[in-house]
Amino acid sequence: MYDIVIIGSGPAGATLARMLDNKYKILIVDKRNLNENKEYKREKCCGGLIAPDAQKMLAHLGLGIPKQVLTGPQMFSVKSIDFDNKMEKHYQRHYINIDREKFDRWLVSLIPETVNTDYGCQFISYKEKDDYIEVKLRNKEEYVIKTKILVGADGAISKVRKQTFKNSKFPESYISIQKWYKTNVDMPYYTSIFDKEITDFYSWIIQKDEYMLIGSAIPSKYNANEKYDILLNKLKKCGYDIGEEYKKTGTLIMRTRKLNQINVVKGKVALIGEAAGLISSSSAEGISYALKSGAMLAHSINKNNKNWSSNYRKNVKKIKFNILLKNIKALIMYNKFLRCLIMKSRILSMKIKSE
Numbered sequence: 001m002y003d004i005v006i007i008g009s010g011p012a013g014a015t016l017a018r019m020l021d022n023k024y025k026i027l028i029v030d031k032r033n034l035n036e037n038k039e040y041k042r043e044k045c046c047g048g049l050i051a052p053d054a055q056k057m058l059a060h061l062g063l064g065i066p067k068q069v070l071t072g073p074q075m076f077s078v079k080s081i082d083f084d085n086k087m088e089k090h091y092q093r094h095y096i097n098i099d100r101e102k103f104d105r106w107l108v109s110l111i112p113e114t115v116n117t118d119y120g121c122q123f124i125s126y127k128e129k130d131d132y133i134e135v136k137l138r139n140k141e142e143y144v145i146k147t148k149i150l151v152g153a154d155g156a157i158s159k160v161r162k163q164t165f166k167n168s169k170f171p172e173s174y175i176s177i178q179k180w181y182k183t184n185v186d187m188p189y190y191t192s193i194f195d196k197e198i199t200d201f202y203s204w205i206i207q208k209d210e211y212m213l214i215g216s217a218i219p220s221k222y223n224a225n226e227k228y229d230i231l232l233n234k235l236k237k238c239g240y241d242i243g244e245e246y247k248k249t250g251t252l253i254m255r256t257r258k259l260n261q262i263n264v265v266k267g268k269v270a271l272i273g274e275a276a277g278l279i280s281s282s283s284a285e286g287i288s289y290a291l292k293s294g295a296m297l298a299h300s301i302n303k304n305n306k307n308w309s310s311n312y313r314k315n316v317k318k319i320k321f322n323i324l325l326k327n328i329k330a331l332i333m334y335n336k337f338l339r340c341l342i343m344k345s346r347i348l349s350m351k352i353k354s355e
């Protein structure tokens with residue numbers, strides 16, 4: 001019998017596994033082969049930008065990002081292209097540009113050896129019994145284990161969440177497509193693109209060494225490939241030299257716009273990170289919440305194993321408040337008229353010499 005079984009070894013799960021007391025018998029599983037160095041088959045679709053909130057959280061956890069996780073260039077501004085209002089502006093921002101797969105693997109490398117791991121292993125389902133939970137997993141073959149606490153850290157399309165909160169209304173889902181193109185151009189800023197014809201969320205361009213990543217988060221009700229092609233054509237018309245396609249990644253984003261779309265704990269099951277719905281509806285930033293909720297749950301379990309669930313639920317209120325502020329920001333940012341006013345006012349915008 002395990003004390004804690006964690007499904008998913010992304011930033012949330014890996015942080016929890018690293019911070020739990022070693023008196024507990026813990027198992028962490030992930031469908032990715034995180035213990036092998038061969039080609040990443042199940043790479044996470046992500047912009048790979050560490051925003052100030054995530055930087056603060058890493059500092060708080062006593063961590064600094066090793067240089068092999070970084071990619072170039074490091075960027076100090078965001079260029080906002082507003083196709084709806086036909087405007088462009090630069091704003092100062094402080095991001096750290098990383099290789100997302102290497103970042104995840106670095107966090108995994110920090111998990112102590114006392115934690116049992118099963119990588120290349122998929123969570124199938126669970127059954128709640130009186131004193132424990134029976135968890136069905138598959139690594140080539142199916143097997144069943146028992147645990148006192150089950151944690152869903154399995155990201156946006158969380159199976160644990162779906163099974164635990166069957167009657168909840170989940171947030172609206174967006175299909176994110178991100179393609180990597182070869183480039184010779186230096187782009188020392190992150191670009192965000194607003195265009196109602198494509199999405200009521202946003203699209204982005206990020207350089208990672210010799211690649212230009214062009215991505216978009218498109219409401220699932222639309223044909224995402226068609227919308228993505230519209231975006232590419234618009235960028236080409238604006239003079240973007242888009243090279244040969246190198247690879248394509250995709251996933252869903254569940255865009256949490258109401259606090260009741262966040263689910264954190266029920267009985268012996270807890271959710272952390274994106275599985276709980278902890279993501280910004282203004283920027284889709286989620287690494288800070290993953291690190292924070294993973295650390296909060298570890299703290300709650302370590303502090304008082306009996307009341308861990310009420311303790312965790314109470315602590316998550318701080319994250320919920322932060323998400324509420326992001327939701328208010330999103331209401332302003334994604335309103336064409338208000339965005340036009342802000343961009344015209346030049347508040348906080350900056351001039352770039354080369355332009």
Ligand SMILES: Cc1cc2nc3c(=O)[nH]c(=O)nc-3n(C[C@H](O)[C@H](O)[C@H](O)COP(=O)(O)OP(=O)(O)OC[C@H]3O[C@@H](n4cnc5c(N)ncnc54)[C@H](O)[C@@H]3O)c2cc1C
Pocket residue numbers: 007008009010011012013029030031032042044045046047048049050051054121122123124153154155156157158159176177178215251252253272273274275278279284285286287288290
């Ligand atoms: C296109 C896009 C761009 C983004 N860009 C940024 C960004 O630049 N900066 C930022 O801060 N955030 C960004 N985010 C959000 C960020 O990626 C997530 O919020 C963050 O990864 C959440 O971490 P997590 O550990 O909760 O989940 P994840 O990182 O999704 O990890 C979940 C883990 O669970 C595993 N898993 C899933 N299902 C199963 C299963 N059934 N069995 C076993 N294992 C399973 C997965 O393999 C994965 O390793 C972006 C998201 C998207 C979609």
